[in-house]
Amino acid sequence: MSEHSGHIVPSKLNWLIWAILMVATYVTYRVAQIDLGLFNTVVALVIATCKASIVVLIFMQVKYTSEKMTKAVLIFAVAWLILLLFLSLTDYSSRFAG
Amino acid sequence: MSDSPPVAEHVEHTEHDRPELRHHFADEVQQRNAASLGMWWFLGTEIMFFGGMFCAYLIYRIKYFPEFAVASRSLDLKVGALNTAVLICSSLTVAQAVRAAQMGKRMLQVKLLLATLFFGLVFLGVKAYEWDMKYQEHHIPTFDFNAKNLMQTPQDRHLLGLDKISDPVELRRKEAEIQQRSQIFFSLYFALTGMHAIHMIVGVAIFSVITWMAWKGRFTPEYHTPLEIAGLYWHFVDIVWIYLFPLLYLIDRRPGA
Numbered sequence: 001m002s003e004h005s006g007h008i009v010p011s012k013l014n015w016l017i018w019a020i021l022m023v024a025t026y027v028t029y030r031v032a033q034i035d036l037g038l039f040n041t042v043v044a045l046v047i048a049t050c051k052a053s054i055v056v057l058i059f060m061q062v063k064y065t066s067e068k069m070t071k072a073v074l075i076f077a078v079a080w081l082i083l084l085l086f087l088s089l090t091d092y093s094s095r096f097a098g
Numbered sequence: 099m100s101d102s103p104p105v106a107e108h109v110e111h112t113e114h115d116r117p118e119l120r121h122h123f124a125d126e127v128q129q130r131n132a133a134s135l136g137m138w139w140f141l142g143t144e145i146m147f148f149g150g151m152f153c154a155y156l157i158y159r160i161k162y163f164p165e166f167a168v169a170s171r172s173l174d175l176k177v178g179a180l181n182t183a184v185l186i187c188s189s190l191t192v193a194q195a196v197r198a199a200q201m202g203k204r205m206l207q208v209k210l211l212l213a214t215l216f217f218g219l220v221f222l223g224v225k226a227y228e229w230d231m232k233y234q235e236h237h238i239p240t241f242d243f244n245a246k247n248l249m250q251t252p253q254d255r256h257l258l259g260l261d262k263i264s265d266p267v268e269l270r271r272k273e274a275e276i277q278q279r280s281q282i283f284f285s286l287y288f289a290l291t292g293m294h295a296i297h298m299i300v301g302v303a304i305f306s307v308i309t310w311m312a313w314k315g316r317f318t319p320e321y322h323t324p325l326e327i328a329g330l331y332w333h334f335v336d337i338v339w340i341y342l343f344p345l346l347y348l349i350d351r352r353p354g355a
Contacts, residue, residue, distance in 0.1 A: 008200045008201065009197060011197065014193045014194055017190075018187070018189075022183060025182045025186065025343075028343075028344055029175070029179045033351050033352070034352070035352040035353065044345075044348050048344050055333050055340070065131075067135055070138050073142050074138065077141070077142035077145045077146070078145070080146060085152070085153050085156065088157065089156060089160070092160070093160065
């Protein structure tokens with residue numbers, strides 16, 4: 001295939017990612033109904049982050065892109081998001097502590 | 099100075115041979131990467147846009163946890179999980195449509211894109227059904243909002259701390275407080291799912307055009323950038339839902355908690 005059509009993801013891999021996402025959705029649905037205390041939220045968010053990561057890497061082809069800036073934009077956007085959530089939550093959690 | 103005519107000739111040759119290549123790009127790879135990078139920058143701003151709402155949600159979820167937990171339980175878990183599955187299927191059809199374009203299979207592309215539109219519309223239909231249920235339960239903020247049906251089961255009353263209150267005046271004060279705080283959950287629920295649904299509607303509109311372009315045979319193995327970057331947008335909207343589902347529906351589903 002010509003070089004400018006980009007990386008062609010094998011059909012089987014796309015279906016595998018789909019299957020993993022479906023199974024992960026089922027797992028998060030079932031685990032939420034088991035009492036794990038505080039870990040219910042942690043497990044739900046870890047599963048969501050795994051799902052989001054494989055969508056970004058395979059479906060959005062970040063794993064295959066020749067453009068390095070794509071990865072930079074993605075990493076910085078996520079870093080700013082974490083900064084937003086982290087700083088806001090430290091502020092608010094200390095504000096209502098007293 | 100003498101080499102300006104050959105440059106002009108070169109440009110003419112390029113536009114004739116490769117009509118999709120704009121003259122300010124060196125080659126197709128650069129053009130494609132520039133378009134894709136532009137979409138990634140836009141998605142970066144989208145992350146911050148949704149991030150602000152996610153942040154507001156997290157702060158209130160920590161502050162008013164019991165009210166958020168009982169309000170979250172009133173959402174239909176099965177319907178939420180079903181919609182997650184529908185969006186995952188639509189992401190697969192988009193990924194497969196990009197693949198079909200890369201291999202130059204026109205009809206396969208059109209079929210996969212129609213499937214994507216179908217899944218997108220199913221998602222929106224299910225969403226409308228859910229919002230209608232919320233309307234019937236009086237869970238739409240300010241529109242005759244009533245949190246009474248969140249305080250009925252012994253489990254909910256225990257979590258909200260209502261079972262420990264015996265003084266009727268104090269009980270009414272507490273109920274009024276729950277009424278206000280659960281309204282904040284539903285305000286954020288409608289802001290987040292509503293903004294996500296608007297993105298879905300925009301996505302369906304974009305993919306209608308993309309499907310038409312695919313039908314017209316506009317996409318070749320060499321040039322299918324519109325399909326590819328529209329796909330990036332679609333997958334992003336899917337990812338937002340991947341986080342919305344656990345955050346809104348799965349706050350506290352433990353039996354007897």
